[in-house]
Amino acid sequence: MNSSPVTVIPNLSNYLVKKILWEHYNIEATVLPLPGERDQNFLIKATNRKKFVLKIFNPSENKLFIDAQNRILHDLTENSISCPEIIKDIQGNAIIFIDDFQHPDSWARLSTYIEGVPLAEINNYSDSLLTEIGGFLGRLDQRLTQFDHPAVHRDFYWDIANGPKIL
Numbered sequence: 001m002n003s004s005p006v007t008v009i010p011n012l013s014n015y016l017v018k019k020i021l022w023e024h025y026n027i028e029a030t031v032l033p034l035p036g037e038r039d040q041n042f043l044i045k046a047t048n049r050k051k052f053v054l055k056i057f058n059p060s061e062n063k064l065f066i067d068a069q070n071r072i073l074h075d076l077t078e079n080s081i082s083c084p085e086i087i088k089d090i091q092g093n094a095i096i097f098i099d100d101f102q103h104p105d106s107w108a109r110l111s112t113y114i115e116g117v118p119l120a121e122i123n124n125y126s127d128s129l130l131t132e133i134g135g136f137l138g139r140l141d142q143r144l145t146q147f148d149h150p151a152v153h154r155d156f157y158w159d160i161a162n163g164p165k166i167l
Helices: 014-025 063-078 127-144 160-166
Strands: 029-034 040-046 051-056 096-098 106-112
Touching (some): 014 106, 063 127
Antiparallel strands (some): 029 040, 051 106
16 A cells, blocks of 8 residues: 655646746746645636645656546536536647656646635634535535545555555
């Protein structure tokens, strides 16, 4: 089992991210870092006031698993389950290869940004909020049980089924 966290994540500069956005998406924007455990993530505030998230995948990530993620997001969107929508580049690609000698084997994906407040920042959970969260998680779980892809059958340290092995 891959039970240790990733020790090296991508480290692209804001300048390079802006260049990627312009060359691949024709987007001029302000770039702000977002937290990420495996990947490098950015909040993209475009000059047209739209917001996006750019994910720079960890170079160790299997491209087949990135494909699985994209298919899951597409499936959820097609079934009216709220999630980020993938933005294709100017050539119609859902993921792009970053052609930069300092970051070999790096792939990226642009998706819509969903406004909201992180659950960790909410002090008091109302019954209606908890009901809404429970309903959403139930719909999400029901949809994901119908999804399959070869790459999702992997041993991964964040998989809750591995809890007893890690503890």
